[in-house]
Amino acid sequence: MSYIASRLSAVKPSASMAASQAAKALRAKGVDVIDLGLGEPDFPTPSHIIEAAHVAAKAGQTLYTGAAGTAEVREAVAGKFRRENGLDYTADDVVVANGAKQIIFNALMATLESGDEAILPAPYFVSYPEMVKLLGGTPVVIEPETSGFRLTPELLEKAITPRTKWLFLNMPGNPSGAIYSQSDLRALGAVLARHPQVLVLSDEIYEHILFDGRDFVSFGKACPELRDRTLIVNGVSKSYAMTGWRVGYAAGPAPLTRAMAIIQSQSCTSVCSIAQAATVAALNGPQDEVARFRQAFEARRDLVVDGIRRINGLTLSPPEGAFYAYIGCASLIGRRTPKGVVLEDDTAVANYLLNEGRVASVPGAAYGLSPYFRISTATGEEVLTEAIARINAAVAQVE
């Protein structure tokens, strides 16, 4: 009999991490694989942020901090929300955790009762449904494929039940890159206004990676009337190339953020004190690197859209933000590889691209919407160009 708790039985390991591990295993055997599995900026963390961490460590900021974060970091987050999003939160409304992932986990742990439902528009970030299941909830997946991967008020209305506890929004979306306009959000808000039991988790971690001159509108700004049941989630991982520092943050109603801080106090005490000091420097310091990263991501998006569109059998509508391409592969399904393997689904396509094309990607099944595969575009243009050439060669051989 297994000693692993039954709550783990339905939970999968992270698919993007698994894709990266498969690529690493092939590399260890001497195979030259391009890993486009994991989504993290390939830029170094800006030097003034590293310097701030250094200074903090030397100045003795090496002790536990308050569970919700230091006063300085919570002030910096409140300042960021005011300055960049037009949201009026104080430091007391803010909680900091080890990444946006832990913020989301804590929020769900603080609120989900067994059987509560969380509405997830697909394609969704791989961790959302797994966290919901781990904490006893039920993911309710909606597929807004024909509306540009954007949830519509009609689909939302249909999905809400008396057991709905959360609606997850993620903009720009991982993996689709889709964003919502102010009027899109207001239309969703009008539906939510009729269902007071529903909380909203707006994951805005890619807000600075927006293309074609688009402006970002936070859900909190678009729907201030829902403030008492909205959690705005963000973090420094993607905007400041700080994935390994593990700092995420959120602002929301006091009962929720207080409960999240209690969970944190009992599970990990606090976020690394030095990483919190670095976050203050990231949020309050110069923002020119953020703009430079955004520009580089846009150039890569253009390169990938152009390259993939030239490949017969694949489809891609230009992502509006974030650093992924969610590539449609419907026309490959049911066809045969040169080795005679039938590509039954997008998992088979991703396996084929890895083993024969030597490019690691993540199958759409992991994001709840098939048949697609996701590549991360957070890598240099030369590598992306080579990866597209490999994908092209592999797809051309499918009969």
Ligand SMILES: Cc1ncc(COP(=O)(O)O)c(C=O)c1O
């Ligand atoms: C939509 C989304 N939310 C949250 C995260 C996790 O961010 P963090 O590094 O802050 O835990 C990711 C990372 O891939 C993501 O894509």
